Amino acid sequence: MASFGEAPPGNAQAGEKIFRTKCAQCHSVDKGGGHKQGPNLNGLFGRQSGTTAGYSYSAANKNKGVIWEESTLYDYLLNPKKYIPGTKMVFPGLKKPQERADLIAYLKESTA
């Protein structure tokens, strides 16, 4: 389960709970909602890292230049600080493949 291809299927409902407990204090997914401590995640899928207008990213995040999609998010969310050394995000990551898959399923629905 080292890559998204091998990950278990995600459950968006379970993912929403993870979002509420671990992400919502810094991120919003609502269209038109402002940035908080972290950037607004609306329109996340297909976007290049560090490019949301109006949010000031770390150089590390911009330089990474990764396109956010299931497979990259899956790797990123395991250990954000390892994936993008120097990121501002104080989030230690989700170790369980199931949790990452759930969260990604939720993000895909909610940020579209």
Next chain:
Amino acid sequence: MLRLLGLRRSAHALIASSASFLRPQNPNPSVTGAAASALLRCHPFSTNRAASSTVSDADVRKYLGYFALVVGCGAATYYSFPFPGDAKHKKAEIFRYAPLPEDLHTVSNWSGTHEVHTRVFLQPETLGELEAVVKEAHEKKSKIRPVGSGLSPNGIGLQRAGMVNLALMDKVIEVDRAARRVRVQAGARVSQLVDALREHGLTLQNFASIREQQVGGFVQVGAHGTGACLPPIDEQIISMKLVTPAKGTIEVSEEEDPELFCLARCGLGGLGVVAEVTIQCVDRHELVEHTFVSNIDEIKKNHKKWLAENKHIKYLWIPYTDTVVVVRCNPLSKWKGRPKVDSKYGKDEALQHVRDLYRDSLRKYRVEEKIEDSEINQFSFTELRDKLLALDPVNKDHVVKVNQAEAEFWRKSEGYRVGWSDEILGFDCGGQQWVSENCFPVGTLAKPSMKDIQFIEDLKRLIEREGIPAPAPIEQRWTARSRSLMSPASSSLDDDIFCWVGIIMYLPTSDALQRKEITEEFFSYRRLTQRELWGEYSAYEHWAKIEVPKDKEELSTLQARLRKRFPVDAYNKARRELDPHGILSSGMLDKLFPQVETV
């Protein structure tokens, strides 16, 4: 082989010469070590052969053994150090993310200064689930420390052995428009609550700088905003539903159990899991924020008046400069018409000199990474400050320059802003940081003691005398007293007011070594203020910012000090009654308030 023989020879020589100061252990108590060594030295071929040969043979063998060991260690050390340049196998790594087991939850606070790994991180969704969780943990005597958003700079909610988090219990239960009261689940974040209150034309009386904390944590650590007529947040609590390990779910309010209510409002999560809270709100209102730059003389002249006249007022002192930024907020209704909002300088003009300083500093520090002007022009002031400080965070002269630039920035940012209270009262307090905030009494509104201004003068003198690389701002705020017994602003006298002063050092880098350096510098800064100011001003640290000393003696001094200010025995007694197995407690609480058996 030759080498070995040589070693042997020198071993004998060494024994002969060192026997005089090495004390052999002698199995025969009648022959003392000194005597035996004298024997060895003076009579190597003594006539008393039997005695001397048993002593010397055994000793010789022993010292030969020691010697071989020393030589062996020496050789091993010689051949393994220093590492050749290409040695990789043993090199110490500064920091490494080791893969963690999958079932381990990592929880860290916002500043990234405290972090724990736990296997128990429970997230009940309903009151029933929470009650079951608490009951089970109580029976099993397993820890479930309540933790919120983890906003507290000292990570007071964190507990390795297990935590319960109410983020999924975040509903607004009831709004009573007439009484201006709201009943909310404690896992709701302040921003969620304020959004929900908006449609009812209500809001909270006061706000901290950030609005992303959960209501439970917000109340339990005694968060506060500023305004000498406004108490800390805990004072707005009308009643609370506590899920306790020993007594089940109880509703505490002033009417039901005033003593417990006053203890539990600012109860540091130690008396029960706060599940629901009824909060006194106020009508939603617009504020006019006026920001201007002042200095100590002007402050001394006007302080009493300003404190009484302004609903919310705070001073941001900039170390190593004469500048103090005054931010005061008052209801729009007090103004005749809307004030002229524009400030004299545009945002770009206010920031230009800070950007210039950053560009100069990049050259000075020979930063290789190319940072485009267009990128620099996008940074906010706090981001620029972080980036500037990151270049040389503990160099006093560098910090002084950054502070001077900050003073200039505020001079160019004077002006007015109008907005809803929840938007205006927030404050961009910068990125990751260490803070220490103290609270102390400053008289009454009718008769302020001016101790607050003295405190700052002493603090600024201390900073300059010790050459502390103290960045800006030193944030100074006020509140009315709280009746919550564990509040640092607790007082039985209605018109007492308290001053809160926060010192800061930013952690603008993820480099572990640099963070360590800043951390050490900060703790030395904090220790100096502790030594010179806390005692004199009866100052006590904010519960979300107090750090537990590692040194035993310092810890017992702190415990004695807390005991003087707070009803520690009553708090501990309530903890024993409600949570006899200490499942809600943490290492931090146990250290701050050790349970002492009382007769």
